[in-house]
Amino acid sequence: MKSKVKAFLDLVKERNGHESEFLQAVEEVAETVIPYIVENDIYYGKNILLRMVEPERVIMFRVCWVDDAGEIQVNRGYRIQMNSAIGPYKGGLRFHPTVNLSILKFLAFEQVFKNSLTTLPMGGGKGGSDFDPKGKSDNEIMRFCHAFMGELFRHIGHNTDVPAGDIGVGAREIGFLFGMYKKISNGFTGVLTGKGMSWGGSLIRPEATGYGTVYFAQKMLETKGQDFEGKSVVISGSGNVAQYAAEKVLQLGGKVLTLSDSSGYIYDADGINAEKLAHVMELKNVKRARINAYLDTYPNAKFVKGKTPWEIGCDIAMPCATQNELHENDAEALLKNGCICVAEGANMPSTKEAVAAFHKAKILFAPGKASNAGGVATSGLEMTQNSLRFKWTRDEVDSKLKDIMGDIHKSCIEYGTDDDGYVDYVRGANIAGFVKVADAMLAQGVV
CATH class of the missing domain: 3.40.50.720 (NAD(P)-binding Rossmann-like Domain)
Structure with a gap:
């Protein structure tokens, strides 16, 4: 079994050798999922995990904006659309100077499993920029967000890819991003989650x-x-x-x-x-x-x-x-x-x-x-409320969140319990997340 895991990781490393965070995330999953794949004929020989570690789409773009001193600044923007087997891409945007492809690919890969565990119909994605909001004025952040969305808008949509916030992207940034998307698309849709309460947001989402x-x-x-x-x-x-x-x-x-x-x-x-x-x-x-x-x-x-x-x-x-x-x-x-x-x-x-x-x-x-899947789970609940043009109460959303976290825990117990009763929650989460996505990929063929 170790040779199979090593051969897989060697192949992934050959293609992504400079991406340490991504390789770390893949290794953790491979060590627990590959033995499960070998034991289950339905998955064995289909290269499903190899397909899952390759993003369906990697988007990188230039973001030019003007600071308060009138100087033009240039940042990089990214969106990793990792896997859409069970639903539209879903995952946050991170604005931080450490952002690079390795970090975003690791986050997008993790997001595929996390979203699967919620049982909601959401695929996995992640994006962001090496822009640092710290020390910037509100106007500078607004200009950057508008410039960022000026490119990103063509790659997202409520049935395609629904970003949210992450490090450096809070309610302020989501507001600026949504405002520009609404202007460009000429439509009010739930294309971003983490929105304000008065314009499509969900109670409990910040928490x-x-x-x-x-x-x-x-x-x-x-x-x-x-x-x-x-x-x-x-x-x-x-x-x-x-x-x-x-x-x-x-x-x-x-x-x-x-x-x-x-x-x-x-x-x-x-x-x-x-x-x-x-x-x-x-x-x-x-x-x-x-x-x-x-x-x-x-x-x-x-x-x-x-x-x-x-x-x-x-x-x-x-x-x-x-x-x-x-x-x-x-x-x-x-x-x-x-x-x-x-x-x-x-x-x-x-x-x-x-x-x-x-x-x-x-x-x-x-x-x-x-x-930590509760955040994206409640983002999924926000998407549902947007589609219904309806808002649940705080208690209703909190109750649904508790139920989802309870269901994730049950899945981890199911797939992660050792013979001595110890629960390996890492193995349980990886296998439970893999099974739902893998079943969808098998049903959809080689695409």
Whole structure:
């Protein structure tokens, strides 16, 4: 079996050798899915996984815009349309200086499995730009978004490709992007998700990724007869996902100890309660300040510069910042300090070595493609509401989100349970996501 996996990975590496993040994502899937393919004749010999690692379409384009000083700036824009076997491409747009083809291909590949796991009819895609919104004025961001959509519009549509937000793309950016799409297309359609409440958005969508991650962790804890009540929780990040993960943890009786950004992390031994979290939301969402500004109001907390928070003892860890932020030494520190559960709120935030350490210790570990699928699931619910020209209540959307996360957990249990009862959620998520897409690809023939 190892030779089959190696031969497959060697072929993928030959074609994509310079794309480390993409290769990392493919390797994780291949190691769990190829043995399943070999054991099931319906998939064996059809090169389905090889077809899945090749994007159906890769779009790269120039984005020219004018800054406030009147100087013309040039950025690169991308859209990776990975797989549309079960529905239109669906996945976020990321605006960050680190954006490149490798990162977007890894995200798009992960999105295929994540969207499949939701059971909603959505294919996988991802896009973005190396544009950095930090330090830019609202007018500069508007001009960039309008220029970006001036090219992207021809490649998307409510039945073709429905982008959403991601790192660097929040409600402000979605508004600018949607405004230009509406103007160019001369139509009001649900072609972007994460829209404002007054113009087609869904309740719970801003909260969905963070809430969903906690709901999934809650399901994992229930398999051990436990819950969040009284548990200490370490969270990385301080953006949308981290904020609402923290909010839901507090609602379920947990104690949040940390939040972070690229400059370092804050540790509040007294706990980041609802009042303190509201202050963080104001700092990050309104004032766009760094996380260390938290200490100006709560001086008893500590700020640790240039580090991630995994050295802090906790019961539950939730990496909610970015890819490959949690390394093997971080995993060892968490385990040494008694961590019993890790649920990924970001996309692939744990390195391969860190994941191996969690599996070896047999703690509860949820990969992002399962535990953070709540965001895209609620985007799918937003698409449904747009199509119906209807809006569900907050409780209705939240209930549907809980049900979807519960269904994803059941799928992981079905495909990931070992003979000794330990649940390998990585294997479970990969196989469950693969089966639905693979069945659709087989039914549609070689296309």
